[in-house]
Amino acid sequence: xxxxxxxxxxxxxxxxxMYSMSKVDANKFREIAESLSIxxxxxxxxxxxxxxxxxxxxxxxxxxxEGNAQEQGSLADRxxxxxxxxxxxxxxxxxxxxxxxxxxxSTIEERxxxxxxxxxxxxxxxxxxxxxxxxxxxxxxxxxLAASDNLIRIEGQTCNLPIxxxxxxxxxxxxxxxxxxxxxxxxxxxxxxxxxxxxxxxGEYRPIADNQTExxxxxxxxxxxxxxxxxxxxxxxxxxxxxxxxxxxxAE
Numbered sequence: 001x002x003x004x005x006x007x008x009x010x011x012x013x014x015x016x017x018m019y020s021m022s023k024v025d026a027n028k029f030r031e032i033a034e035s036l037s038i039x040x041x042x043x044x045x046x047x048x049x050x051x052x053x054x055x056x057x058x059x060x061x062x063x064x065x066e067g068n069a070q071e072q073g074s075l076a077d078r079x080x081x082x083x084x085x086x087x088x089x090x091x092x093x094x095x096x097x098x099x100x101x102x103x104x105x106s107t108i109e110e111r112x113x114x115x116x117x118x119x120x121x122x123x124x125x126x127x128x129x130x131x132x133x134x135x136x137x138x139x140x141x142x143x144x145l146a147a148s149d150n151l152i153r154i155e156g157q158t159c160n161l162p163i164x165x166x167x168x169x170x171x172x173x174x175x176x177x178x179x180x181x182x183x184x185x186x187x188x189x190x191x192x193x194x195x196x197x198x199x200x201x202x203g204e205y206r207p208i209a210d211n212q213t214e215x216x217x218x219x220x221x222x223x224x225x226x227x228x229x230x231x232x233x234x235x236x237x238x239x240x241x242x243x244x245x246x247x248x249x250x251a252e
Contacts, residue, residue, distance in 0.1 A: 128177040142190020159217035176201030
């Protein structure tokens with residue numbers, strides 16, 4: 001009887017251990033997978049599939065395309081968020097090391113990472129010509145932004161002080177030319193793929209501070225580099241499959 005009881009106890013322990021080994025903590029697995037993926041610079045965590053099982057998450061694909069697609073989507077979003085946070089951290093470190101953290105400010109918004117560069121870091125007053133220092137700064141920023149393949153929108157901004165010269169009839173022209181000049185430097189010196197970039201000018205009409213004070217006007221005179229989240233890529237021109245455009249009704 002004693003031998004029999006010992007045998008039954010050992011069998012019970014064996015099956016408990018086997019059951020516990022068959023279960024995987026999905027959240028911990030995701031965290032480990034994402035960390036390893038980013039650290040090794042290999043595939044994104046979105047490429048790692050976690051199937052489901054009646055007894056809990058497992059490493060075996062459950063065969064449900066919809067469930068796997070949702071899982072991959074959430075992993076891709078998290079991986080992109082980690083990338084954005086990593087880019088921001090590097091830019092903040094660069095700004096602090098060069099004591100320009102009040103002139104080079106990065107923030108994470110719904111549309112993505114916004115890197116605001118005060119105009120005095122890039123241009124002379126009332127000018128769109130880049131300074132030598134500006135090229136160095138933009139080259140460094142470009143090397144950090146190269147860590148992702150997200151689209152980047154370059155937005156020129158001014159304060160509301162009027163400008164009227166032969167080259168710049170209004171703040172519109174100034175903001176647009178500043179944005180396109182930054183774009184050219186990021187392509188030529190920074191090595192950013194041209195297809196990822198676009199430039200626009202908002203003039204004085206997208207202020208982030210009060211234009212009634214000099215301090216506010218300083219904040220408004222800026223160039224914003226917007227690293228767009230992937231979910232906004234589909235609304236950009238040319239980002240849909242070619243079949244989409246071929247299937248559209250003619251304007252005639």
